[in-house]
Amino acid sequence: MTAVPSSASMAAASRASGRVPRPTDGADPLVMAIDVGAQRLSAGLVSTQGHVIVRDRVATPRDVWPALERLVRRVVAARPSERSSTLRCGVTCEAPLDAAPGKVSPLTMPLLKGFDLRDRLAELTGLDVVLETRGNGRALAERWQGGHDPRDAAHLIVVIASESVDGGVIVDGQVVHGRTGNAGNLAHVIVEPEDGLECLCGSFGCLAPYLSTRSLEIEINRPLRRAQPSIIERTGVMLGRAIATAVASFDTRLVLIGGATPAALGPPLLDVTRRELAQRSRLSHLSELRVEPVALGLEGTLLGAAASALGHPRTVSR
Template sequence: MSPERDVILAVDIGGTKMAAGLMTLRGDLIDRTQVPVDHSLNAAELFASLCSIIDDMRARAGDHHQMTVRAVGVGCAGPVTTNVETVSPLNISSWRNFALREHLAATTGLPVYGDLDAKALALAEGWLGAAQGRANFMAMVVSTGVGGGVVLNGQLLDGATGNAGHVGHVVVEPNGRRCPCGSRGCLEAEASGRAIEAITGRPPTEPSYETMQRTGELVGRAVASVCNLLDLDLVVVGGSVALGFGATFFNSAQAVLDRHSRLEFSRGARITPARLGDRGPLVGAGAV
């Protein structure tokens, strides 16, 4: 492939929106668009909505950028099976065991590669972002849902089914709110965008100081458990909730992380914003 003429069609699928973009082989995101997730649609209709932005990006690749799309890279909210053969995002009820890879390959005629959205973010932040040059770290998405991707000894962890890194289902409030996974008190049930709206009656774009602080504290609690378990000293956090809450969130998360990471190897672990910002999910999808 030619770095000057070829691009990857990157696709990011979350509980609130689906995005598509064009990424060069150097990791530059040269174009992108998005569409909201309409939860009233059935599986086929939702995929048609995704196809509308994919078709738009493919057309712009040739007509506007004079470049050729060579492959499709996907980051999708989980759970997923290997290479997004099937996806069952907890926050997209119409897709249960949806054959995403097969549908995308048939639609585009291109090779399709995919992984969890937060694992894709880990690839992006390790390649071009806040974890560049680091062999051990976790990347997190705190948005509509909460997910994670873990890199140990330079290798992205897959786990038995490809779903390693689901930090959103670490329990942070025993006997807390019911989670979409069926358990109670998961980080996702307490600190995701959907949870915040359900708890406060306000969208996460209109948070109180107390909401931003509590969300950071809960994330810090989960992060401390992971750092103590896996001997990590860096956690990179992206997603619209975390980045939107800004310094209040990150300062609260760091304070709790400091309080609960007391072992010699985990003391001093840092939690930091994703350097790639809102570009990270698509860059990660392209990197898959």
Template sequence: MTDHQTLSLILGLIRSGAAVTRPDLARRTGLGRTIITQRVDHAIRAGLVAEGEPAPSTGGRPSRTLRIASDHGVILGVLFGASQLHAAVTDLDGTVLADRRLAWDIEAGPEASLDLLHQVSAQLLTPQLAPRLWSVCVGVPGPVDFARGTAVQPPIMAGWHAFPLRNRLEAHYDVPVWIDNDANLMALGVWDRTRQSAGDNVLLVKASTGIGLGLISRGRLHRGARGSAGDLGHTIVAEESRVRCRCGKYGCLEALAGGWALGRDARAAALGGRSSFLAERLDASGGPLAVTDVLEGCRSGDRVCTELITRAGELVGAQLATLVSVFNPSTVYLTGLLAQVGEAFRAPVADTVARRSLPLAVDELVITGSGLDGCEGVIGAAALAVDELTQPDMLGRWLSGGNPRGGRARWTEDAELASADRPRRRSVPGKGTPP
């Protein structure tokens, strides 16, 4: 094992909390105490690791606990949804230092979206934070070629196919950049905060304007062979449906249960005189209704709005039930706008999953919200960026310079040849996974 491989393994164990003292690291990795001491001291000198309080003594001189020096750098995490932008600056542990949320139509195109991102990041990256920027990580609502940092034929992102997003961002910020699907980052963010209780096999459903899925399998983010894993919104739920999805197909889950579909159905209900609440909203808006109108109606007790949310939950639950039987997760997280109404959405999802899945698959299954107040995506962006920065090959490219800023040729070398599904050190610290 090379020096950088050993250091990468140690950093991963410390970050996960699986081993936070030198003796723990030696026991977990099987490496000698001398090697552990050398690598930990190297990490401390480099500013990557800091010592904390003495650990509880088990006899002899107590060892000090170790933690990632989270204030040594910052990450710019960005989530483009179908209808909004969330950008945040976090420390290396994913703690949000500053963030902004804006309404934004992803179909405005990549150039306009980049312009907005640069404007927002200029506000977030203050003179104190900007010199500490180590990486940028962006999530988009569509399939992503992770190795090349580009969206690939995304169903709802006109003009984004093969757009060189990572290259453009690296040229602008002069730091390493990673691009991934937004639900993937959200799944990483939730799992990063809950792995001890959630287990290593986790699903995250993002139900907002669109519907996406992030999947953690045995402590690894699962992207699939080509990066399209988790496209739950464009699975077919009604073969004979004549309801056309924005992807051009008919009968997709998103076309029947996504936020934009609920807005469409709410307008029909208002025009049909079935909801005075929605009729008033339609008159006041003078335009189309949005999913937020349905959510507010549900919270207000409007019968039609509640029915729309319940039906969406049942449809999502029906598709999710198949995944639960096939994948057998320990935890399913419900996030996004629809999840914000709580039990009105969660209960029909959970009930449908319970009815349609194998009994053993739901025996101890937990279906819950993330509890992260909509920040799971930017937390996941930070987790992914730091995980990639501390991979052995990346450490070899930037560590001697003190930080990953500048010198773009160092950290882009052979990047397009990297496998999007190469073994991840992230699997090492996971519960029940051996080193």
């Protein structure tokens, strides 16, 4: 459990994440923020100004719900006494969401297939719960607290590549949801139509197995930070192909890449991605396209869930 009451610890957190230190926000109302990932379950209390007041997390066990229930109870118990109101709850979960509203079916967590996450959390917390994919949450967090130029933040693609691959798209200042809430995830864009790698979704040649930390480490049989240059080259090419498809479809100018895979492969990955993209995106209106690392670190997951709960707050100007 980590409470974050002091300005010193907030400044340290800000330095670590590259964010600008901000003043404390007094008794600003809070929202509960929850993220359900294959590697980590995270929960916290976040102010409406975007300050993480309480945070807690655990490694994700196979049976997710009992661990998530305990985690949420701990966060509720840790709410500072002077903070009386918790407005609502935002939860992000690895994709995809189930076709049935409020339910999830993440490919990397089979026991959550068809699980009624929204209503179970509403019962547990007594709060209204807003459910988003993790990719959409990260896109909302970057738009809200990433410090980007508001003109860029209004047209934005985010790709998060760790054990699973998620993504979100913001167009005209609004996150793109689609019919079932799963729009914007580039994980299953086909990047290799001939003899492509098998994907957890059952298809072949999707982006996900070329970008997933777990898939790559199984393939190369070593930690990803020791990947050979040919793997970095292939990963960057596949990511560039997927982004080229997305930017041509959504007319965005800024693409943000984050997660454990780009962290392990380092700057050469984005160099290859930009080179591939330059070769494939030739339309004049895409000439100002930029591919950059995400601005927010691990706190981006909780901020994304909080942004979902807050109804997609507007970009914070720096």
